[in-house]
Amino acid sequence: MITTLNKLHAVNDNYAASRCCSKCSSNKPITEFYRSKRDGYDSSCKMCRKAQQKARNQTLDGKIKRAVYNSAKRAKHKGLEHSITYYDVKQMWNEQDSICALSGEPMLFDGIPYADNGVSIDRKDSRYGYTKGNVHLTTNKVNKMKGNKSIEEFMEKVANDNTPQQLNLF
Numbered sequence: 626m627i628t629t630l631n632k633l634h635a636v637n638d639n640y641a642a643s644r645c646c647s648k649c650s651s652n653k654p655i656t657e658f659y660r661s662k663r664d665g666y667d668s669s670c671k672m673c674r675k676a677q678q679k680a681r682n683q684t685l686d687g688k689i690k691r692a693v694y695n696s697a698k699r700a701k702h703k704g705l706e707h708s709i710t711y712y713d714v715k716q717m718w719n720e721q722d723s724i725c726a727l728s729g730e731p732m733l734f735d736g737i738p739y740a741d742n743g744v745s746i747d748r749k750d751s752r753y754g755y756t757k758g759n760v761h762l763t764t765n766k767v768n769k770m771k772g773n774k775s776i777e778e779f780m781e782k783v784a785n786d787n788t789p790q791q792l793n794l795f
């Protein structure tokens with residue numbers, strides 16, 4: 626009997642459990658908090674966590690991290706080596722001054738997937754993987770046009786196509 630009562634109390638306690646969100650300061654039921662390994666539940670509520678994650682994804686750092694995450698996924702899918710990190714891509718972005726390595730056009734980390742002027746991590750030699758030295762940043766448009774061609778083959782094709790205005794290359 627006592628055990629059953631205790632169990633009931635435990636269930637009720639759990640049901641009634643709530644905590645004050647450290648971000649928005651509202652008192653919410655514990656189900657509105659994500660589980661966390663540290664002390665059972667997160668200190669900020671799900672709503673605040675989601676907003677925080679969204680804001681983080683919209684920063685340049687967040688976008689670079691996502692680009693690296695996506696290139697790692699592509700590499701895995703194609704069975705290619707992937708050893709570039711967020712720091713490598715950030716360094717390239719700064720060194721290239723946000724300019725496409727092949728077309729000289731400005732690139733944008735605008736968050737629209739596959740937008741023509743969006744940033745893409747292009748492998749210089751498509752036989753090899755995403756390693757430091759074998760990648761540079763190009764626009765999605767250039768990367769798509771380049772396909773599996775080497776940089777030399779690509780430049781030759783653009784020069785021979787008589788339609789360089791497509792690319793604004795020359």
Ligand SMILES: [Zn+2]
Pocket residue numbers: 646647648649650651669670671672673
């Ligand atoms: Zn909150």
